[in-house]
Amino acid sequence: DHVDEIIPEGHIAHYDLNKLHSTSDAAINKEKILILTPIQKFHQEYWENLLQLTYPRELIELGFIAPRTPTGDQALAALEAAVDKVQSDKKNQRFSKVTILRQDSVGFNKLTEKERHALEVQKERRASMALARNELLFSTIGPHTSWVLWLDADIIETPASLIQDMTAHDRAVLSANVFQRYYDEEKKQKAIRPYDFNNWQESDTGLELASKMKDDEIIVEGYAEIATYRPLMAYFHDPDNSVAEEMRLDGVGGGCTLVKAEVHRDGAMFPNFPFYHLIETEGFAKMAKRLNYEVFGLPNYLVYHIEEKNV
Amino acid sequence: DHVDEIIPEGHIAHYDLNKLHSTSDAAINKEKILILTPIQKFHQEYWENLLQLTYPRELIELGFIAPRTPTGDQALAALEAAVDKVQSDKKNQRFSKVTILRQDSVGFNKLTEKERHALEVQKERRASMALARNELLFSTIGPHTSWVLWLDADIIETPASLIQDMTAHDRAVLSANVFQRYYDEEKKQKAIRPYDFNNWQESDTGLELASKMKDDEIIVEGYAEIATYRPLMAYFHDPDNSVAEEMRLDGVGGGCTLVKAEVHRDGAMFPNFPFYHLIETEGFAKMAKRLNYEVFGLPNYLVYHIEEKNV
Ligand SMILES: Nc1nc2c(ncn2[C@@H]2O[C@H](COP(=O)(O)OP(=O)(O)O)[C@@H](O)[C@H]2O)c(=O)[nH]1
Numbered sequence: 001d002h003v004d005e006i007i008p009e010g011h012i013a014h015y016d017l018n019k020l021h022s023t024s025d026a027a028i029n030k031e032k033i034l035i036l037t038p039i040q041k042f043h044q045e046y047w048e049n050l051l052q053l054t055y056p057r058e059l060i061e062l063g064f065i066a067p068r069t070p071t072g073d074q075a076l077a078a079l080e081a082a083v084d085k086v087q088s089d090k091k092n093q094r095f096s097k098v099t100i101l102r103q104d105s106v107g108f109n110k111l112t113e114k115e116r117h118a119l120e121v122q123k124e125r126r127a128s129m130a131l132a133r134n135e136l137l138f139s140t141i142g143p144h145t146s147w148v149l150w151l152d153a154d155i156i157e158t159p160a161s162l163i164q165d166m167t168a169h170d171r172a173v174l175s176a177n178v179f180q181r182y183y184d185e186e187k188k189q190k191a192i193r194p195y196d197f198n199n200w201q202e203s204d205t206g207l208e209l210a211s212k213m214k215d216d217e218i219i220v221e222g223y224a225e226i227a228t229y230r231p232l233m234a235y236f237h238d239p240d241n242s243v244a245e246e247m248r249l250d251g252v253g254g255g256c257t258l259v260k261a262e263v264h265r266d267g268a269m270f271p272n273f274p275f276y277h278l279i280e281t282e283g284f285a286k287m288a289k290r291l292n293y294e295v296f297g298l299p300n301y302l303v304y305h306i307e308e309k310n311v
Numbered sequence: 312d313h314v315d316e317i318i319p320e321g322h323i324a325h326y327d328l329n330k331l332h333s334t335s336d337a338a339i340n341k342e343k344i345l346i347l348t349p350i351q352k353f354h355q356e357y358w359e360n361l362l363q364l365t366y367p368r369e370l371i372e373l374g375f376i377a378p379r380t381p382t383g384d385q386a387l388a389a390l391e392a393a394v395d396k397v398q399s400d401k402k403n404q405r406f407s408k409v410t411i412l413r414q415d416s417v418g419f420n421k422l423t424e425k426e427r428h429a430l431e432v433q434k435e436r437r438a439s440m441a442l443a444r445n446e447l448l449f450s451t452i453g454p455h456t457s458w459v460l461w462l463d464a465d466i467i468e469t470p471a472s473l474i475q476d477m478t479a480h481d482r483a484v485l486s487a488n489v490f491q492r493y494y495d496e497e498k499k500q501k502a503i504r505p506y507d508f509n510n511w512q513e514s515d516t517g518l519e520l521a522s523k524m525k526d527d528e529i530i531v532e533g534y535a536e537i538a539t540y541r542p543l544m545a546y547f548h549d550p551d552n553s554v555a556e557e558m559r560l561d562g563v564g565g566g567c568t569l570v571k572a573e574v575h576r577d578g579a580m581f582p583n584f585p586f587y588h589l590i591e592t593e594g595f596a597k598m599a600k601r602l603n604y605e606v607f608g609l610p611n612y613l614v615y616h617i618e619e620k621n622v
């Protein structure tokens with residue numbers, strides 16, 4: 001059962017959205033996926049990881065948005081060179097479509113990991129990221145899109161079967177667990193550690209904090225200054241357990257999160273204003289839930305964030 | 312200063328959203344407008360009114376969404392016939408693109424004006440309309456869209472210069488005043504009366520009502536059962552005053568409402584859940600305001616809703 005898509009001479013396109021599916025057999029059913037990446041820096045490792053994904057490229061559309069800053073323009077130039085190379089190579093190796101946007105809204109300009117993560121700047125930074133994600137989403141999602149994969153530009157290592165693995169869960173919203181590889185100076189060996197603390201379950205303390213907040217205050221997860229005692233997916237990683245294990249979530253990050261396109265099409269976006277005291281990807285998860293969808297995470301399914309040295 | 316749009320062989324599209332403008336000189340600046348119409352019944356008068364608009368057709372894209380019901384399918388068939396005719400006619404008379412969608416979400420099935428307007432069914436009906444509007448919006452807005460005009464399928468009479476007139480105001484969100492022509496049995500003559508009460512300014516009573524409501528309760532405007540004493544744009548119509556007169560609004564209807572595409576692209580959608588105790592188009596206006604945009608209406612600029620007899 002497929003989607004009717006007829007775009008004849010007269011530029012008329014017919015789609016029956018009710019026949020557009022997102023199922024656990026995504027590749028077999030030829031379901032189109034849109035990979036969306038807000039990008040401030042171009043990392044060659046991100047690009048190479050993207051190229052090693054085994055989901056059929058003719059079913060993949062890519063969308064990027066870069067800030068209007070010197071760094072953003074630099075990222076765009078590097079990205080465009082990489083994209084041109086793939087898209088002018090063998091026809092059967094090309095992505096179905098690539099959209100590259102330069103941001104309308106003003107980007108956030110503090111660059112180092114330390115600066116980015118200071119609590120005071122979170123509201124401004126996350127609000128600006130929310131606008132970038134919305135601009136990207138609204139500009140690229142189409143009536144043929146079955147899935148949207150949010151994949152940050154600094155996710156540099158995932159299984160090659162990432163899309164098949166995640167779509168197989170058939171969940172409305174599903175987050176992978178974002179870790180980071182580093183060198184443990186004490187043990188003198190390579191190690192891994194949790195990176196993304198935005199994947200969490202709500203806690204009584206979190207709800208109580210929210211209930212006492214002024215309308216325009218927000219909670220951002222992962223800061224000692226705001227102890228929510230929320231169970232964080234990052235800490236549920238258990239290497240002895242199945243990578244397919246799921247856990248229910250209330251907040252998600254944007255590092256590597258798969259969304260059924262109908263969730264966005266029903267209206268779920270990234271609030272840049274406090275929405276139940278949450279913003280951006282965490283606010284998005286809440287909005288998906290208000291739209292009656294369930295949100296899940298994969299504590300044992302790891303993807304890796306780049307480690308930026310001396311920053 | 313124009314938008315770079317390059318879609319070469321490799322299906323790469325570049326857009327600088329910061330160079331995409333929506334200005335008071337829309338036609339001269341060749342700004343693209345997307346006219347969006349949720350459609351349950353096809354009215355020939357709607358179509359003829361649309362065809363008499365003088366904004367250049369090569370700058371107009373149309374988007375329709377019909378419910379998955381026998382009535383919806385009937386509307387689709389009639390619409391498709393009408394669209395095919397125009398789009399296979401002279402090339403310079405064609406719209407730039409037409410997208411016709413059949414709804415994914417379940418439509419609302421009570422058809423008569425009386426049934427539709429009963430207070431008890433408003434929450435369910437408006438929530439279902441919100442989903443239809445979001446599906447339509449997310450499926451059709453592109454990185455080239457400067458303006459979105461929400462025009463209901465039963466708006467059958469507007470000035471031919473509707474788009475030029477409304478874009479000239481250069482407002483983020485701007486609603487025309489929706490009236491209805493009827494025959495005044497008492498005075499034995501044709502007359503007009505206000506139709507849409509969703510264009511309003513917030514009132515102290517409205518705010519107080521909201522503050523006492525449970526989280527999931529909503530206010531829908533235009534019902535004696537909920538007296539908000541909100542100033543309604545419908546009653547501000549003054550035929551002796553300029554059609555260009557503006558008034559600030561807090562809630563809008565979807566009958567004939569022009570939106571700068573960046574407002575939607577920043578994330579403004581139609582909540583199907585209570586958002587500050589508002590839903591659908593009224594919730595959209597609130598969301599636009601949360602995104603720091605201003606909302607206006609044109610009390611003296613009239614457009615007309617069909618009068619459905621015996622319903
Ligand atoms: N378009 C855009 N992308 C950004 C901006 N700031 C960061 N990014 C990208 O957004 C994603 C998340 O940002 P990042 O700073 O890595 O967040 P963190 O890993 O949570 O510290 C990454 O893909 C960045 O490259 C911005 O201002 N505009």
Ligand SMILES: Nc1nc2c(ncn2[C@@H]2O[C@H](COP(=O)(O)OP(=O)(O)O)[C@@H](O)[C@H]2O)c(=O)[nH]1
Pocket residue numbers: 348349350351352376377378414417418419420424427439440443462463464465
């Ligand atoms: N797609 C879709 N459109 C609908 C549905 N119900 C109504 N419409 C259309 O949505 C618009 C507003 O609905 P209408 O019933 O006229 O609202 P009213 O004028 O406020 O009573 C009109 O263009 C209708 O044709 C529905 O269930 N699905």
Ligand SMILES: [Mn+2]
Pocket residue numbers: 152154305
């Ligand atoms: Mn990052």
Ligand SMILES: [Mn+2]
Pocket residue numbers: 463465616
């Ligand atoms: Mn109507």
